[in-house]
Structure formats: C-alpha cells, structure tokens
Amino acid sequence: MESYVLSEARKFLITYLKGKKYTNETNYPWRKDWEFVVYHSFRVESYVMKILKGEKQKISSEEVELLRIAAILHDIGRFDDRQQHAKVGAEIVKGWLDENYKISSQIKDVEKLLYMIETHSDKEKYEDDFCCKVLKDADILDEIGVLSIFMAANRVDNNSPFFFDQLLDRVRKFEIDFCDRKMLKLKTSTAKEILKKKKDFIISFTNQLEDELDGGEDILDLINKNEY
Numbered sequence: 730m731e732s733y734v735l736s737e738a739r740k741f742l743i744t745y746l747k748g749k750k751y752t753n754e755t756n757y758p759w760r761k762d763w764e765f766v767v768y769h770s771f772r773v774e775s776y777v778m779k780i781l782k783g784e785k786q787k788i789s790s791e792e793v794e795l796l797r798i799a800a801i802l803h804d805i806g807r808f809d810d811r812q813q814h815a816k817v818g819a820e821i822v823k824g825w826l827d828e829n830y831k832i833s834s835q836i837k838d839v840e841k842l843l844y845m846i847e848t849h850s851d852k853e854k855y856e857d858d859f860c861c862k863v864l865k866d867a868d869i870l871d872e873i874g875v876l877s878i879f880m881a882a883n884r885v886d887n888n889s890p891f892f893f894d895q896l897l898d899r900v901r902k903f904e905i906d907f908c909d910r911k912m913l914k915l916k917t918s919t920a921k922e923i924l925k926k927k928k929d930f931i932i933s934f935t936n937q938l939e940d941e942l943d944g945g946e947d948i949l950d951l952i953n954k955n956e957y
C-alpha cells in the first residue's frame with residue numbers, strides 16, 4: 730500500500746496543475762495540457778524505481794520515498810515559468826509543505842527534497858549525492874525510445890507522400906545522435922543500460938523501415954530529376 734506522503738504528493742500535483750496549459754506548444758501538441766506533465770512525472774518516478782533496482786548502491790526506504798516524491802513533483806512549476814520551472818517548482822513545493830505540517834513532518838529531509846527539485850534541470854552539474862544522480866537520469870530517460878519515433882514523426886510533413894522517407898531521415902539524423910548526447914549526461918550504470926536498449930531499438934526501427942521502403946528511392950530520384 731502506498732504511503733500517505735506519496736499519495737498526498739500525487740494529489741497535490743494533480744490539484745495544482747489541473748486546467749493549466751501552454752498556448753505556444755506547436756511541435757508536440759500532446760504537451761500542451763496539464764495531464765502531460767502528470768503523466769511525465771509518474772513515468773519519471775517509474776524510471777527512478779527501475780534505476781534503483783539495477784544499481785548496486787542501496788539506499789534507505791526513507792530515501793527511496795524522498796526520491797519518489799521528488800520525481801512526482803519535479804515539474805510542478807512547468808506552467809508557471811517554463812525556463813525556470815525547477816526553481817519555481819521547489820518554491821511551490823516548499824509553500825505546500827510549510828502549510829501542511831502533517832505531510833512535511835513525515836518527510837525525512839525536506840531540504841534535500843527541495844534541492845533535488847530545484848537542481849534537476851541542470852544535467853551538466855556534477856552531483857556527489859546518489860539520489861540527485863538518479864532523479865536526473867530518470868528525467869533524461871523519459872521520451873526516448875518508441876516515443877522518440879512518434880516525436881520525430883511530428884517534425885516531418887505528414888501530408889507528404891514521402892512521409893516515411895522523411896521520417897527515416899529525421900530519426901537517423903537526429904534521434905540516434907540525441908541518444909548519444911544524452912548518454913554522456915547519465916550518471917548511473919543502470920540508466921546507461923536502459924538508454925542503450927532504447928538506442929538499439931531506434932536503430933532496429935530505422936533498419937526495418939529502410940527495408941520496407943526499398944525501391945522508393947528510385948521514385949525520389951526520378952522526381953528530383955523531373956524524369957517523369
């Protein structure tokens with residue numbers, strides 16, 4: 730059964746974000762509404778647990794709960810200030826805890842919780858603390874893999890008869906390199922293993938798509954040369 734604090738963190742996230750939306754999100758329309766942030770946050774929590782399960786370094790049950798709370802609430806400030814959402818999010822969570830002693834009194838280290846939320850976006854910053862490393866890694870892992878392909882598909886012209894060729898080109902040029910760049914930012918061995926599997930899947934997808942599009946390049950050559 731889930732702890733009282735975790736349950737309250739979920740409720741607070743949903744209550745605080747409900748009804749909010751971006752008005753200028755054009756590349757990925759599913760990110761516009763508040764539900765996306767909730768969904769993303771819960772997925773990051775899931776990655777936290779996957780990383781902890783795979784790592785040799787073990788932490789206390791209190792620290793596990795602290796990490797899960799940080800994952801749930803790490804993006805709560807996203808609609809208030811997108812660029813400074815980590816800092817704003819920490820302030821929002823601090824205000825919530827200041828007003829709810831029953832909740833804050835059950836959190837082992839409030840300052841550490843706020844620090845994890847405030848610094849989670851700075852993926853370049855070196856962290857000695859294992860929990861900070863895990864949260865940052867979990868945040869990086871979300872939206873890579875199968876989701877990368879859907880995101881790439883949204884960046885090409887879906888009205889084009891050559892949509893799949895454009896998608897193949899986009900995934901190969903951007904998504905695989907994106908995995909490599911994110912790999913350099915990961916701190917835990919388990920997160921690196923997870924990302925490697927995601928990258929392998931993306932490569933496998935491109936190889937399969939290329940095979941299924943075999944012959945299409947002849948049409949493209951003819952059209953480009955106006956030989957039709």
